[in-house]
Amino acid sequence: MSSFVGEYDIAVIGGGINGAGIARDAALRGLRVILLEKNDFGSGTTSWSSRLIHGGLRYLEYGEIPLVFESLHERRRLRQVAPHLVDRIRINIPIYRSSRRGKFIITLGMIAYDLLSIGKKIPRHRMLDCDELIAEEPGLSSDGLVGGAQYYDAQVTFAERLVLENILSAREAGADVRNYSPVIGISVREGVVRGLQFEDRVSGREREVKVATIINAGGPWVDRVLATVNRELPEFMGGTKGSHIVVGSFSGAPKAAFYVEARSDGRPFFVIPWNHQYLIGTTDIRYDGDPGDVRASAEEIDYLLKETNNVFPQARLSVTDIHFAYAGVRPLPKRDKGPESAITRKHIIYRHKHRARGLISIIGGKLTTYRNLAEQAVDIAAKRLDAKAGKCQTRTLLLPGAQDFAAEKAALKSHPDLSIECATRLLEIYGSRATLFAPGGSVFRTEDFVDNEKTVLAAEVAFVLHQEMAVSLIDIIHRRMMLGFRPDQGRSLAGRIAEIAAAAANWSDAELKRQLAELQAYNEKFLA
Ligand SMILES: Cc1cc2nc3c(=O)[nH]c(=O)nc-3n(C[C@H](O)[C@H](O)[C@H](O)COP(=O)(O)OP(=O)(O)OC[C@H]3O[C@@H](n4cnc5c(N)ncnc54)[C@H](O)[C@@H]3O)c2cc1C
Incomplete structure (x- = not known):
């Protein structure tokens, strides 16, 4: 029952x-969500x-001008509503004699990208000759190099936190949000x-909801x-798998991000400075298994290592340099023919008509x-509701961690007990919400930190459990405190954090052990 x-x-x-963005938008319009x-x-x-x-420079090749325009527009908005999470990033595109996309094409692409970024606050592109590029990035292979392009885009180091802040904002606006x-x-x-x-996995009970509009x-x-x-509903998805590897700094490592054409197949891939490491990817392979089972394969890892070593020859990266590797499935519309890279990245909002009126599916x-x-x-959903929906507010309404960000940033950075490294870490993760567990007048002693470097506060653990809906140790370490993306996947701090969590969440000894074992098994899935 x-x-x-x-x-x-x-x-x-x-x-x-x-889903998080939709729930926030709908709740802010006064709907019951x-x-x-x-x-x-x-x-x-x-x-x-x-x-x-990013605007998706590559989509220009496929004539997806409206998508690039929309993306660049949204890039500007996200930098305004979430400045603590979304930062600008400099990207270089090296051009070699053998490149499929030569100087002329890249220049045209750069001009179009700048033109489509109307109102942007980040610098325009510039074309570099070979010497200029090598002077900036001496580790880059100069073999056959004819020059390059430099432009700016944006990066969200912790996408998990962007999701969470949408969830928190939705909850604040009255939404019932449940993991x-x-x-x-x-x-x-x-x-x-x-x-x-739905099933409530924490209590193990089945629950029921009355609702006439469902967004899938x-x-x-x-x-x-x-x-x-x-019911016999149409099938939409034709996902492709994309994998990344994460390595530490290497000999000849670049200062800026690189967008490079792979030598073996001409596909562009990224080498991105990320979270004090380098995020390298991605691949693009059709995939029809369970998206939850997807892993970076040995072939993909080998491809990414080889191609990175081609561009940065001193790197000589091998599997042993990999901190962890991850893979995901792009939720793309089904296209059985043509190259994976040509499948549109535009989204489709599909209204089911005959068999399930009231159901809306998001594809892509x-x-x-x-x-x-x-x-x-939400515009589409609101049209079929009896309830009156207000206007969309998310174009300008700051996400929770962005409120009073400049003032709280200054306060946290001048806190006498917190190092700049600690304050910067807290601000990059929680934004101004860090002052909820590290308020101005508070005193921090050595025992208040989890690590020897004094960058991780014990108070974060109870905060993410009680204020941010973390349930498991994996949630705490990987998707709230963002320690799981450190080179050691947060292993060195996991024991201490688990003990603090056990006290805060009333875990028994058996539960504490179970949580630690679950975390270990989770971490192992990402080892190359
Ligand atoms: C390799 C790769 C690189 C990418 N790079 C970029 C990039 O740099 N920039 C960019 O803008 N985009 C990028 N994307 C695309 C982007 O990441 C995705 O399109 C986007 O994250 C999709 O978000 P989503 O919410 O639709 O899906 P998801 O994040 O997958 O969320 C769907 C959720 O539904 C839940 N769910 C499933 N079934 C049920 C159920 N029965 N009940 C309740 N919940 C359920 C799942 O657990 C999941 O959390 C990339 C994608 C990949 C794979």
């Missing part, structure tokens, strides 16, 4: 960036991307959506969510364009 939770205007399935995520918020594809907030709550059924009567059922933001799981409707959608996608999806 399932217990009844309540009645809502909109139910959102999936707490990745798109419930969001259900089967694992933790931001644990799907959103965690496994290249973490760029560990997989949707297990959608009720349809006479072709119309009436409600849904299941990312690469969209078709699997549709299968729970138990980049991290960069989530806010606009959410605005469009």
